């Protein structure tokens with residue numbers, strides 16, 4: 557399968573790329589980022605590092621690299637910790653609009669597909685699709701608009717697939733805090749944790765084998781990831 561990893565240079569994207577390169581079910585890894593993705597596995601023939609300088613209007617060379625993808629895991633976003641250094645409008649564009657552009661472009665760039673395009677949008681545990689879903693703690697919190705903006709992205713990604721007549725399947729993954737074993741676990745009250753390797757393994761499993769459901773919570777990701785790692 558040809559797998560696109562949007563944001564292959566990031567924390568989660570790097571682990572996804574590493575595991576995808578080691579997975580025999582993935583024959584081609586398109587590592588799409590604003591900078592070069594280093595080759596971190598021995599089989600470099602599988603890795604295609606694609607540097608993109610405009611995620612709203614893909615160049616012809618980026619489009620060519622994205623042609624006929626079978627699946628995509630989209631990690632590009634401005635995370636809450638970086639919101640202070642990125643203007644809010646820019647954060648919306650990067651975290652929501654780039655993903656919506658990606659699912660559209662990948663669907664359009666498929667010629668003679670043998671099955672649906674599978675697209676996974678990585679969101680977060682504290683993203684919500686309507687103001688009514690917001691927990692009390694977020695209603696007056698500075699992250700309220702961000703949480704709803706990420707929820708809006710989730711809705712748009714799921715809706716695109718619903719309206720695609722079966723050409724696209726989409727899934728939203730909502731991890732809690734992602735940790736690395738051996739390092740201090742992050743902690744925010746009410747937010748669960750997941751290990752990086754499990755999160756990546758769970759996402760890869762779903763991209764390769766199909767989606768269990770359209771929205772995967774932290775516990776789903778951990779369960780699927782642990783099972784996938786145990787099989788290896």
Ligand SMILES: NC(=O)c1ccc[n+]([C@@H]2O[C@H](COP(=O)([O-])OP(=O)(O)OC[C@H]3O[C@@H](n4cnc5c(N)ncnc54)[C@H](OP(=O)(O)O)[C@@H]3O)[C@@H](O)[C@H]2O)c1
Nearest residue numbers: 563565566567568590631632633678679680731732733734
């Ligand atoms: N880490 C966590 O604990 C956690 C928890 C819950 C949800 N998530 C979600 O998981 C996803 C990945 O998070 P992460 O921790 O891997 O974040 P990250 O390390 O900051 O990676 C984010 C990715 O987005 C890219 N990016 C940021 N601004 C960009 C721009 N202007 N143009 C193009 N690319 C841009 C980054 O590129 P560069 O590498 O070049 O900066 C990187 O590839 C996000 O959706 C995040 O909200 C993360």
